[in-house]
Amino acid sequence: GAGVSQSPSNKVTEKGKDVELRCDPISGHTALYWYRQSLGQGLEFLIYFQGNSAPDKSGLPSDRFSAERTGGSVSTLTIQRTQQEDSAVYLCASSLSALERFFGPGTRLTVL
Amino acid sequence: DAKTTQPNSMESNEEEPVHLPCNHSTISGTDYIHWYRQLPSQGPEYVIHGLTSNVNNRMASLAIAEDRKSSTLILHRATLRDAAVYYCILSNTDKLIFGTGTRLQVFP
Numbered sequence: 349g350a351g352v353s354q355s356p357s358n359k360v361t362e363k364g365k366d367v368e369l370r371c372d373p374i375s376g377h378t379a380l381y382w383y384r385q386s387l388g389q390g391l392e393f394l395i396y397f398q399g400n401s402a403p404d405k406s407g408l409p410s411d412r413f414s415a416e417r418t419g420g421s422v423s424t425l426t427i428q429r430t431q432q433e434d435s436a437v438y439l440c441a442s443s444l445s446a447l448e449r450f451f452g453p454g455t456r457l458t459v460l
Numbered sequence: 461d462a463k464t465t466q467p468n469s470m471e472s473n474e475e476e477p478v479h480l481p482c483n484h485s486t487i488s489g490t491d492y493i494h495w496y497r498q499l500p501s502q503g504p505e506y507v508i509h510g511l512t513s514n515v516n517n518r519m520a521s522l523a524i525a526e527d528r529k530s531s532t533l534i535l536h537r538a539t540l541r542d543a544a545v546y547y548c549i550l551s552n553t554d555k556l557i558f559g560t561g562t563r564l565q566v567f568p
Contacts, residue, residue, distance in 0.1 A: 352503075379554060390547075391504065391558035404555060439503050446554050447492065451503030 350374065352452035354440050360458045361430055369425045369455045373442030380423050381449065382415060384436040391439065397423060430459045464548045469563040472538045480533040480562055482548030487528050490552040495522065495533050497544040504547065504558070507533065538566045 353372045361367050373380050382394040393407040397417040408414070412430075417423040427434055437456050441449040465483040472478045484493070495507040508515055508522045510531070515522040521534040535542055547561040 381554075381556075383558075390560050393555060393557055396554055398554065441503070446551070447494070447509050448506045449496075449504075449556065451505065454503050 352440055352442050352450050354438075354452040354455050356455060357453065358456045358458075360460065362460050363432060364429055366426065366428045367430055367457065369427075369438050369457070371423045371425070371440030371442075371452060373421065373423070373440070374450055375421075377442035377444050377450075378420065379443045379446070379449075380417060381441040381443075382423070382425050383439045383441070385439060385454075386436045394425070427457075430457075432459050435459045464550055464559055466546075466548055466559065466562045468560070469565065471565045471567065472535075473567050474540060475537050478535040478538045478542070478564065478566075480535070480546050480548075480564065481530065482532070483530045484548070484550050485529045487550055488552065491550040492552060493522065493524060493528075493531050494547075494549040494551060494556060495520070496547045496549065496556075496558070497542075498547070498561070499541075499544045505544075507546070538564075540566050540568065542566055 355370045381396040383391045385391050395405050395415050399420050400417050412428045415425045435458050437454040439454045441451040443449040492509050492511050494509045496504040497507050498504045508520050510522045523532045543566045545561040545563050547558050549556050
């Protein structure tokens with residue numbers, strides 16, 4: 349069956365521009381998670397959704413970052429006024445239970 | 461979330477068993493032990509999880525110490541495809557916090 353998909357797979361943008369990253373979870377999965385991974389680093393938790401609500405936004409690095417989820421399905425992570433330190437791979441995961449998460453392939457963001 | 465300690469790296473030869481250790485001395489009674497792995501240039505992949513009893517699945521086995529302060533992920537016969545970073549994570553919530561993991565190298 350279809351796994352978690354993310355788009356775009358690669359995004360190059362100029363400093364100061366806004367970007368939107370999309371995540372399509374596995375159908376029926378109620379929970380959705382966003383992480384980011386800078387080059388050579390571990391995964392950094394950003395935010396997670398249970399349905400359309402986000403009980404934990406504690407990982408968002410600044411108020412330039414926001415995320416939403418509509419219809420209990422697709423989620424969009426928006427980064428406003430991008431900075432070079434935002435360059436990373438942004439990973440999305442979904443799950444039906446808290447015990448097994450399925451990750452997407454990620455979006456590689458490069459801010460010039 | 462309670463902290464875990466893993467070796468930075470380990471090596472194995474192909475077709476040999478691999479035992480990846482994880483220490484978690486501050487584990488709480490409700491913490492699950494999760495293992496994920498990340499192959500090069502891919503997102504993490506679920507491997508196995510457990511609470512108190514040893515667990516087996518098609519990918520690996522998880523051996524949990526009786527006091528739950530440590531656990532070991534066992535790959536019964538390593539293949540080149542098993543070369544990855546392996547993460548041991550404790551959680552009793554929806555939030556998984558990844559550490560730096562163990563980088564496993566597998567030699568032919």
